Amino acid sequence: MCGIVAYIGKNTAYPIVVNGLKRLEYRGYDSAGIVLNSGSSFTLSKTKGKVSDLEEKAENVDKVSTIAMGHTRWATHGVPSDTNSHPHLSNDESIAIVHNGIIENYEPIKKMLTSKGFQFHSETDTEVLVNLIQYFRDTEKISLTEAVRYALNEAIGAYAIAVMEAENSNKIIVGRLSSPLAIGIGKDEFYVASDASPFVEFTKEALYLEDGEMATLELGKAIDIRKIVDNTKVIPAIQELQLTLEQIEKGGYDHFMLKEIYEQPKSIMDTMRGRILVNEGIIQMAGIWDNLEKFTNASRIIIVSCGTSWHAGLIGEYLIEDLARIPVEVEYASEFRYRNPIITDKDVVIAISQSGETADTLAALKMAKEKGAFIYGICNVVDSSIARLTDAGSYTHAGPEIGVASTKAFTAQVSILSMIALKLAKHTGKISNQQFHLLASELELIPEKVEKTLKLDEQIKEISKKFVNATNFLYLGRGYNFPVALEGALKLKEISYIHAEGYPAAEMKHGPIALIDENMPVVIIATKKGHYEKVVSNIQEIKSRKGIVIAVVTEGDEQVKGMADYLIEVPETSECFTPLVTSIPLQLLSYHIAVMRGANVDQPRNLAKSVTVE
Ligand code: M6R
Numbered sequence: 001m002c003g004i005v006a007y008i009g010k011n012t013a014y015p016i017v018v019n020g021l022k023r024l025e026y027r028g029y030d031s032a033g034i035v036l037n038s039g040s041s042f043t044l045s046k047t048k049g050k051v052s053d054l055e056e057k058a059e060n061v062d063k064v065s066t067i068a069m070g071h072t073r074w075a076t077h078g079v080p081s082d083t084n085s086h087p088h089l090s091n092d093e094s095i096a097i098v099h100n101g102i103i104e105n106y107e108p109i110k111k112m113l114t115s116k117g118f119q120f121h122s123e124t125d126t127e128v129l130v131n132l133i134q135y136f137r138d139t140e141k142i143s144l145t146e147a148v149r150y151a152l153n154e155a156i157g158a159y160a161i162a163v164m165e166a167e168n169s170n171k172i173i174v175g176r177l178s179s180p181l182a183i184g185i186g187k188d189e190f191y192v193a194s195d196a197s198p199f200v201e202f203t204k205e206a207l208y209l210e211d212g213e214m215a216t217l218e219l220g221k222a223i224d225i226r227k228i229v230d231n232t233k234v235i236p237a238i239q240e241l242q243l244t245l246e247q248i249e250k251g252g253y254d255h256f257m258l259k260e261i262y263e264q265p266k267s268i269m270d271t272m273r274g275r276i277l278v279n280e281g282i283i284q285m286a287g288i289w290d291n292l293e294k295f296t297n298a299s300r301i302i303i304v305s306c307g308t309s310w311h312a313g314l315i316g317e318y319l320i321e322d323l324a325r326i327p328v329e330v331e332y333a334s335e336f337r338y339r340n341p342i343i344t345d346k347d348v349v350i351a352i353s354q355s356g357e358t359a360d361t362l363a364a365l366k367m368a369k370e371k372g373a374f375i376y377g378i379c380n381v382v383d384s385s386i387a388r389l390t391d392a393g394s395y396t397h398a399g400p401e402i403g404v405a406s407t408k409a410f411t412a413q414v415s416i417l418s419m420i421a422l423k424l425a426k427h428t429g430k431i432s433n434q435q436f437h438l439l440a441s442e443l444e445l446i447p448e449k450v451e452k453t454l455k456l457d458e459q460i461k462e463i464s465k466k467f468v469n470a471t472n473f474l475y476l477g478r479g480y481n482f483p484v485a486l487e488g489a490l491k492l493k494e495i496s497y498i499h500a501e502g503y504p505a506a507e508m509k510h511g512p513i514a515l516i517d518e519n520m521p522v523v524i525i526a527t528k529k530g531h532y533e534k535v536v537s538n539i540q541e542i543k544s545r546k547g548i549v550i551a552v553v554t555e556g557d558e559q560v561k562g563m564a565d566y567l568i569e570v571p572e573t574s575e576c577f578t579p580l581v582t583s584i585p586l587q588l589l590s591y592h593i594a595v596m597r598g599a600n601v602d603q604p605r606n607l608a609k610s611v612t613v614e
Pocket of ligand 1: 306307308309352353354355356357358361404405406407494607609610611
């Protein structure tokens with residue numbers, strides 16, 4: 001993970017880099033640092049903690065330089081500490097580096113460098129890389145650019161790096177392999193960042209470095225991109241940024257998470273916009289349409305993903321099998337990639353990823369591609385690594401998701417999967433025209449129903465007050481709402497640090513029921529369609545053991561009302577689309593409980609938004 005930012009140009013670099021780091025804090029916030037270049041030496045400031053801690057620490061450093069690089073860290077090698085924070089300098093303090101990724105073979109390189117007299121002050125792999133660059137520059141008598149290239153050819157692992165030399169305030173060198181790196185091109189200035197958000201207000205011209213490429217950004221010259229392996233020149237693919245400043249600001253909300261929960265009527269609508277043509281009987285998705293035979297003739301569809309995206313994948317399995325009758329398997333990407341799975345060219349592998357950068361999902365996909373499967377991506381971040389690797393795909397148009405806890409990306413993913421299922425079902429004739437019309441019309445109504453569900457916010461806030469000091473939670477659901485229970489539990493634990501478990505409601509009696517007593521809150525989804533009577537029986541089982549029931553039910557429900565301690569009534573919809581509605585109160589519940597516990601909901605401890613390490 002980690003976020004890197006660099007600037008070289010005519011403006012004062014400090015505020016650009018520091019503000020850029022704040023926008024990238026979703027990538028990790030264990031430590032932060034900045035290095036400024038005066039033209040002959042570096043000014044370095046770094047600290048354990050957040051970018052705000054860095055600002056305090058750097059209060060008195062000289063900030064006039066027009067070239068600087070910064071870093072916000074999610075610790076991998078070495079504990080979060082001042083020493084392990086980036087940027088790192090080479091032994092002779094002539095080269096500085098910021099790095100996102102992991103150099104897997106840093107141990108043997110470190111050994112080699114130690115034998116040549118190099119010393120190391122941190123526990124990081126990055127300090128090894130910067131010294132390897134110094135080593136090549138000095139022993140081979142080559143330029144910094146060449147030394148970076150030599151070093152990167154030795155490095156195994158993942159990296160997005162920016163490097164500069166103390167004596168040269170005209171140049172920054174960047175390179176990437178498996179970690180994202182965006183370059184903004186202004187007039188006589190360059191911006192570098194892990195994504196485009198740090199420079200969105202300065203330039204709309206950007207390019208994304210491809211794996212195995214490096215670039216020299218030199219003032220007064222055009223960008224020079226080379227292949228790391230053999231130095232061949234690459235033509236820059238400059239594009240216009242679609243991102244806007246407004247999209248990445250809080251817009252009056254206390255937290256990004258709350259803003260993103262509230263954006264869902266719009267983000268679901270944006271995801272479906274132009275894709276559902278009810279009267280024409282069409283779901284318009286070019287990625288599916290162009291490859292329809294691949295999907296309909298697939299021996300099976302395998303969905304690979306992690307975390308919340310994996311929960312969306314589970315709902316996708318229910319949807320596609322239920323409506324289109326094509327077999328689907330859902331796998332944790334991290335397990336799939338290492339368990340030697342059987343994959344053939346008859347398989348379709350769908351990767352779901354908000355960031356499009358999750359290391360395990362990316363690796364699983366690469367493996368599936370090598371084995372001949374057709375690979376499809378469902379990503380939120382345009383031009384992300386997964387989006388670029390896949391044969392085809394559908395973007396969720398949820399807009400930037402900054403809160404570490406995924407909310408609007410989840411419902412956008414489920415919306416895409418709903419449309420894919422409908423499209424495949426219609427095309428294979430597994431549903432009639434009439435059923436299609438009914439379901440597609442219902443799907444179109446979801447943004448409205450989500451809007452209505454959001455009106456329950458105050459009521460959910462009141463309920464949340466009762467559970468601020470809870471130590472455990474159970475989340476139960478059946479059918480389509482089983483993955484919603486898993487997702488509800490994940491949301492609660494990741495932002496409030498309350499232990500929570502999601503279970504299929506009927507599995508409760510095979511173990512978790514032993515946990516139920518008068519102190520155990522149980523969130524149970526008991527909407528009218530979908531095993532309603534059976535879930536009602538599960539509620540009775542909980543009540544007879546004195547558990548506290550928070551039930552999410554369909555508006556107007558009378559039966560559960562008499563049993564539950566707290567009732568949350570959501571609008572009715574088709575059973576297969578209920579997750580799009582029932583997930584909303586669970587997001588709000590976890591949000592309010594976390595806020596009341598004083599937790600940092602946007603940046604929960606130990607987490608990062610984009611998990612680019614395995
Ligand atoms: O970017 P991705 O969708 O691939 O990320 C996958 C998970 O890391 C992510 O969903 C994570 O579980 C979130 N923190 C959940 O809120």
